[in-house]
Amino acid sequence: MTSKSETVTLIGAGLVGPLLALGLAKRGFKVEIYERRPDMRRVRMSAGRSINLALSTRGTHALAAAGLWGDMQRIAIPMKGRMMHSATPELTFQPYGKDDSEVIYAISRADLNIALIDAAEAQGVKIGFQQRATGFLLKTGELRLWDEQTNEHRTLQRNVVIGCDGSASAIRSEMLKLNRFNFSQQYLDYGYKELTIPIGAGGSHALDAHALHIWPRGNHMLIALPNVDGTFGCILFLPFEGRDSFAQLTTRADVADFFRSRFPDAVAVMPDFVENFFANPTGSMVTIKCSPWHAEDRALMLGDAAHAIVPFFGQGINCGFEDCTAFLELVDRYGNDWGRVFPEFEEARKINTDAIADLALENFVEMRDRVSDPRFLFRKRIELALEAKYPQLFVPKYAMVTFHRVPYATALKRGQVQDRMLTALCDGIDRIEDLDWSKADRLIRSELTPLELPS
């Protein structure tokens, strides 16, 4: 067992690292982080991978527990639902939840990252920037770092290292050398490109600021999330190859024609879309599952390092922040007995992170394709009606994942049962008035038990 005066070393000051470091420092641990990028407070750069993010209950809960959410609301915009933009272009608003209390928040990735880094440092966490971890010898505790500014290599001796170093984790690369380490990575054949809608006329947002905008187009889609400064961060999701793909958009004229024909109302508020398109890299999206997440009591992975998922449920960071909540609860119980904390953490989380990985892949089809289907919208209305009548029994899958902290595995399982029910109830009807309530009552009471909703 290590003592609290011994240093806990984290790799990665992305989003999860500083939040975990803050929690550990508040509990009396000495914490240090090594981060390969420069300090983003000094070198303003794109934080990469989507300029803003959707935060929901799991994320805001973890930030509130760290004492940060109150203040952070200044840099977040509540989004009440999806605004669908058809090709005509016509707008349809679909609320996310049953009322205005059920919202998700758009927040700038860079602002969130900076706020977390500031808070961690204020709690005494030491962060070394431009320090890339190049190896961690799991048997001996040798941590190898490369200072990217001075080009120096050094080796430190560390008892415990936690990899919060994202989907290309260096700590995971070490784990891969272990016997019987399980690892799978599945890339989507879709890529993404970040674009920006600038501040609209008169300094206000060019589109409704309290919605997540979607231009669903079958095999591709554009989304836009508001920023507090009046801009929108947009992401275009497109296949890498084939029909309507990145491979086909090679000239300025290709890009201009494509956008004008598919997203005419977006183009109207995005004058620099062609420049943006060529200036920004095309990103790829991957699902990573692996186990074990820990090597004895010496090393652990957390956040995307342990379980990267595709972004279509807007849960990657919410899940990573929930990791912090779960980890810190175990630290509160077992202190620095990492031999107990690490395996129990993995035991509690792995089943749930596997579930959200599957839910996120499933939601891809929903977002790019089904959200514009009138039958899908009708099912959503029926879902809300069922929730209103049976609030403890029937909670829509989206709400379980987004507005509650129901374990993801429970949301996946109940979601499948509820999907079958909805199919049976919506079959052959077009109006909510025609819903067979006695059939609904029978199905719900026989197939669903009351749901525990953690506060």
Ligand SMILES: Cc1cc2nc3c(=O)[nH]c(=O)nc-3n(C[C@H](O)[C@H](O)[C@H](O)COP(=O)(O)OP(=O)(O)OC[C@H]3O[C@@H](n4cnc5c(N)ncnc54)[C@H](O)[C@@H]3O)c2cc1C
């Ligand atoms: C297009 C897109 C949109 C997304 N939208 C959402 C959303 O709306 N909502 C949501 O919840 N999630 C979203 N996500 C997912 C979210 O971005 C990730 O889940 C989240 O960033 C994971 O945080 P992390 O701290 O684990 O990893 P990262 O944020 O990747 O941080 C890892 C850090 O480790 C550092 N690092 C890496 N290797 C080393 C090394 N060898 N040495 C030192 N430092 C190292 C990196 O520089 C980085 O700072 C999205 C992802 C993508 C790709």
